[in-house]
Amino acid sequence: DTGVSQNPRHKITKRGQNVTFRCDPISEHNRLYWYRQTLGQGPEFLTYFQNEAQLEKSRLLSDRFSAERPKGSFSTLEIQRTEQGDSAMYLCASSLGTGSSSYNEQFFGPGTRLTVL
């Protein structure tokens, strides 16, 4: 399978615990995005990377959230001290960015569904 993969697919945790999700983008894609999608809502942009550089972060990304993309390949999203409001689907997408002012299709992974009890 050459699409975007995310692990784990489901995560159940207790409030206050830390969780980490992984995203493996399509291999030649240099841009990687994280979104959060709550039930009945569309995806909300969290952050994006161009290679290993994190270039934009949404105000939704509180200081409990941290994302990394070492070596510009896979990415991890960590949530510290989880809260019940963090329960959502966390989607990763990747694209082949060819410029700063042109449209590039984002390909989405299947998501990681987080439930905070």
Next chain:
Amino acid sequence: QKEVEQDPGPLSVPEGAIVSLNCTYSNSAFQYFMWYRQYSRKGPELLMYTYSSGNKEDGRFTAQVDKSSKYISLFIRDSQPSDSATYLCAMILPYNFNKFYFGSGTKLNVKP
């Protein structure tokens, strides 16, 4: 007020019907418009994208953009049960092609 508004549905139609899905938006600067389909517990997949105003057709799908009314539509002809999914519109501002603004999605059910 959300920047992109979309009726959540659900919308239930018989097989073969023409389906019309719509989004409105508040920021006239939006320039690229996309429609994604999302099956239950899956990630969104791109159906179509259009630039600025006008129509674009791809098989049974037609996307329309009316920038003067800040209104976009997706039409599905000869709908099939396999079209049952949530349809999300998304938009991009011209100065930031990396940040997509999504609507909340419309859930479509096509009954056999």
